[in-house]
Amino acid sequence: MDATTIGDRIRSLREFRDRTQEALAEQAGVSVDTIRKLEQNRRLTARINTLRAIARALDVQLERLLGQPTVVTRDRTGDGGLIALRDAIQDVGSLPGLRPADDLEDPPDETTWVTSVDEAVNAYWTGDYSGLSNTLPLLLRDGRAVARETPTEGVWRQLALAYQLAASFATQAGHPDWAFAAVEKQLAAARKASDPLMEGMGVSTLSWVLLRQGRWEQAQAVAERKADSLEPSIRRATPEQYAVYGNLLVSAATPAARGGNRRGAVELLNLAESAATRSGPVRMYGSAFSVTDVRTQKVNIALAGQDNEPAEALRLSARVDVEAIARPIHAASHRVDVSQARYQTGDSEGALKTLLEVEAEQPEWIRLQTLAAATVREMLATERRKNTPLRSLAARLGVDPAL
Numbered sequence: 001m002d003a004t005t006i007g008d009r010i011r012s013l014r015e016f017r018d019r020t021q022e023a024l025a026e027q028a029g030v031s032v033d034t035i036r037k038l039e040q041n042r043r044l045t046a047r048i049n050t051l052r053a054i055a056r057a058l059d060v061q062l063e064r065l066l067g068q069p070t071v072v073t074r075d076r077t078g079d080g081g082l083i084a085l086r087d088a089i090q091d092v093g094s095l096p097g098l099r100p101a102d103d104l105e106d107p108p109d110e111t112t113w114v115t116s117v118d119e120a121v122n123a124y125w126t127g128d129y130s131g132l133s134n135t136l137p138l139l140l141r142d143g144r145a146v147a148r149e150t151p152t153e154g155v156w157r158q159l160a161l162a163y164q165l166a167a168s169f170a171t172q173a174g175h176p177d178w179a180f181a182a183v184e185k186q187l188a189a190a191r192k193a194s195d196p197l198m199e200g201m202g203v204s205t206l207s208w209v210l211l212r213q214g215r216w217e218q219a220q221a222v223a224e225r226k227a228d229s230l231e232p233s234i235r236r237a238t239p240e241q242y243a244v245y246g247n248l249l250v251s252a253a254t255p256a257a258r259g260g261n262r263r264g265a266v267e268l269l270n271l272a273e274s275a276a277t278r279s280g281p282v283r284m285y286g287s288a289f290s291v292t293d294v295r296t297q298k299v300n301i302a303l304a305g306q307d308n309e310p311a312e313a314l315r316l317s318a319r320v321d322v323e324a325i326a327r328p329i330h331a332a333s334h335r336v337d338v339s340q341a342r343y344q345t346g347d348s349e350g351a352l353k354t355l356l357e358v359e360a361e362q363p364e365w366i367r368l369q370t371l372a373a374a375t376v377r378e379m380l381a382t383e384r385r386k387n388t389p390l391r392s393l394a395a396r397l398g399v400d401p402a403l
Contacts, residue, residue, distance in 0.1 A: 007038040013058045028057035045377045088137035089182045107145030121286045125327040129364040153193045160189035176212040200244040201285045207251035216255040223252035242279035243289035246272040257304035265301045288326040295320045296334040310344035332362040373397045
């Protein structure tokens with residue numbers, strides 16, 4: 001499919017599925033006029049939620065409509081990059097009857113490998129994607145070798161964390177199918193570690209992967225079911241139990257909002273905020289959980305669905321202490337949400353300023369963010385005069401100003 005605009009891609013996918021414009025519009029819940037103008041390139045973009053609905057109706061990921069780049073540059077040595085990550089996740093040697101390639105080399109000692117996993121988690125949350133793409137494939141291979149040599153519960157728990165990291169990174173890079181395979185291995189390792197909380201984090205990751213695949217109902221259902229099974233006892237629960245339970249509630253809220261159940265999403269986040277109040281700030285299993293984290297998600301769901309509320313998102317963002325967000329790319333993600341809300345409420349200058357600030361802090365991360373690119377594309381479509389900073393940002397994000 002040699003398509004250069006969003007409308008070209010919509011038309012090509014619609015015709016491939018033998019649907020009329022009217023049928024697509026009805027299934028997506030948008031007007032026929034919107035579909036028609038996009039396909040005729042009389043409109044070069046649309047609201048992000050409109051595009052999400054169209055993508056879901058066409059049974060494709062949003063990134064395919066937007067034409068977003070999904071590959072991190074491969075390291076010159078050939079040892080890293082996304083292709084190497086795919087091969088490390090989809091390990092041929094783990095298939096029945098095949099000898100693992102990992103056992104051809106001596107594994108690192110357990111302490112060294114455990115430390116390397118912790119360093120990789122830090123690289124992910126600080127946005128060092130180039131470095132991570134080069135080290136993560138080897139980290140997975142070494143981890144499997146360490147687990148064969150030293151199959152303790154602690155090693156299995158750390159291997160589960162490594163696969164969680166691989167799933168998260170693959171999802172960010174636009175490869176949720178690889179991420180699904182990584183989550184499968186995360187859950188298997190968590191089971192061998194006899195760690196139900198790590199299993200809970202695996203399901204939270206799975207929910208995110210399903211969300212990125214457009215499987216909203218399943219994303220919500222798996223997270224809610226796991227949250228129910230791990231609901232902590234008020235008298236005997238640890239902060240970690242509250243944190244995993246709360247993370248699962250947050251994971252369920254996003255697909256609920258995307259599916260149009262805003263009230264249900266808010267209820268889930270209110271429960272999560274109560275759990276965060278009881279747990280206090282917690283950092284565990286390669287993630288973090290706090291009242292601030294939950295409040296950022298309340299901003300996000302205010303922008304979800306066809307009836308998004310940007311003014312409400314800005315109101316809720318005033319309750320978020322950005323400095324208290326423990327993970328840099330989480331803070332960046334929240335600020336991209338704020339930028340979208342500012343643009344939708346007419347503050348294009350504020351939206352652009354925020355995006356440029358995020359880019360300065362997270363240049364690698366922002367290039368993989370669909371919402372950031374979609375916001376820039378919307379701003380280009382409505383700019384009244386040539387805005388050089390906007391067009392420069394568009395070029396860096398792979399958004400063609402000519403479209």
